[in-house]
Amino acid sequence: MSILDWIAENLGPITMTLPWTWPILETLHFIGLCMLLGGLLVIDLRLLGYQRLVPTAASHDLLPIVYAGLIINTTTGILFFIGDPHRYAVNIGFQLKMLLYVLAGINALWYQLKLAPRVDALPAGSEIPVDARIVGALSLAMWFGVLIFGRLIPFIGTG
Amino acid sequence: MAWLESTALAEWVRTSLVGYPTLLTAHSVGMAIMVGIVSVVDLRVAGWFERIPYTALDKLVRVAWYGLAANVVSGAAIFTSQATSYATSPTYLLKMGMVLGGVLAAAYMQPRLRREAADWVAGACVPQSLKLLAVVSLLMWLTAIVTGRLTAYL
Numbered sequence: 001m002s003i004l005d006w007i008a009e010n011l012g013p014i015t016m017t018l019p020w021t022w023p024i025l026e027t028l029h030f031i032g033l034c035m036l037l038g039g040l041l042v043i044d045l046r047l048l049g050y051q052r053l054v055p056t057a058a059s060h061d062l063l064p065i066v067y068a069g070l071i072i073n074t075t076t077g078i079l080f081f082i083g084d085p086h087r088y089a090v091n092i093g094f095q096l097k098m099l100l101y102v103l104a105g106i107n108a109l110w111y112q113l114k115l116a117p118r119v120d121a122l123p124a125g126s127e128i129p130v131d132a133r134i135v136g137a138l139s140l141a142m143w144f145g146v147l148i149f150g151r152l153i154p155f156i157g158t159g
Numbered sequence: 160m161a162w163l164e165s166t167a168l169a170e171w172v173r174t175s176l177v178g179y180p181t182l183l184t185a186h187s188v189g190m191a192i193m194v195g196i197v198s199v200v201d202l203r204v205a206g207w208f209e210r211i212p213y214t215a216l217d218k219l220v221r222v223a224w225y226g227l228a229a230n231v232v233s234g235a236a237i238f239t240s241q242a243t244s245y246a247t248s249p250t251y252l253l254k255m256g257m258v259l260g261g262v263l264a265a266a267y268m269q270p271r272l273r274r275e276a277a278d279w280v281a282g283a284c285v286p287q288s289l290k291l292l293a294v295v296s297l298l299m300w301l302t303a304i305v306t307g308r309l310t311a312y313l
Contacts, residue, residue, distance in 0.1 A: 023308065023309060023312050026308055027304065027305050027308045027309065030187075030190070030304050030307075030308055031301065031304055031305075033187075033191055034190065034191055034194040034195045034198060034304065035195070035198070036195075037191040037192070037195045038191070038194065038195020038196055038197075038198050038199050039195070039199065041191075041192065041195055041196055041222070042196070042199050042211075042219065045222070050222075051215060051218060051219060051222075053212055053214050053215035053218065054211055054212065054215045054219075055210065055212075057210065058208070058210035058211045058212070059211070061208045061210050061211065062199060062208065062211075065199075144188060144191070147187060147188060147191060148184050148187075148188065151180075151183055151184045151187045152180055152184060155179075155180040156180075
């Protein structure tokens, strides 16, 4: 029995037993993505030089909302996957989504550990250094990419 | 409604391989932008995230309107493809009511933010009525998301 078979058989029922579980998970997934992207739009637009009235340090106050959205979506995402692992595993949209998810996570970690302390210390209204701007642009591009490929899962590739 | 469903646009949305997926994708991107940003604005007006200056908010709402524009266009196109079905769905009608309410709230708040934010930064109180509107707006968008998702199921 493959790992996917094992997951489908032993964990799948968590998601698939009750008919209303899936729509509820989808709804939570949509709410989570608005939290994740809403917070990141304010933070990353600031990094890109827009919305200069928002101090970068103040924008970081939104990070708990971003993380909450990420946790909600990772949890609901795992529950989707275990419900139908064979379908997701072979789907190119899902694979690309997961690739971008990992890359976006690395980008976010890099920002938190290396760049945020430096950016926070800048006086209000400062120019944002190029590396922070690149990280901000990548962040938006990749997380919107996660959203786009996720939305395309039913339509592209096999499964 | 039947006329809308018979248009070339409706036919294209129903039959094209790229039409519906593209419109749905645009719709979710627009949702993330509109609801994502308005949620931050509403939470700030309601009193959270105190370090974000009130004076920044009306320009943030400006960004949100791009999301709404994408959703009005994509939403209208999707609507034509099954106009009768959507128009008679209570879930869908509730969604549209919530969207309309959220849009009206944002349109009302934006000029007030522009005019009064500097006073609030200087120490004046944000009117209770505006805080209440911000909370109601947040709940309306939340309901719009829920009913939007459930339209396919109910």
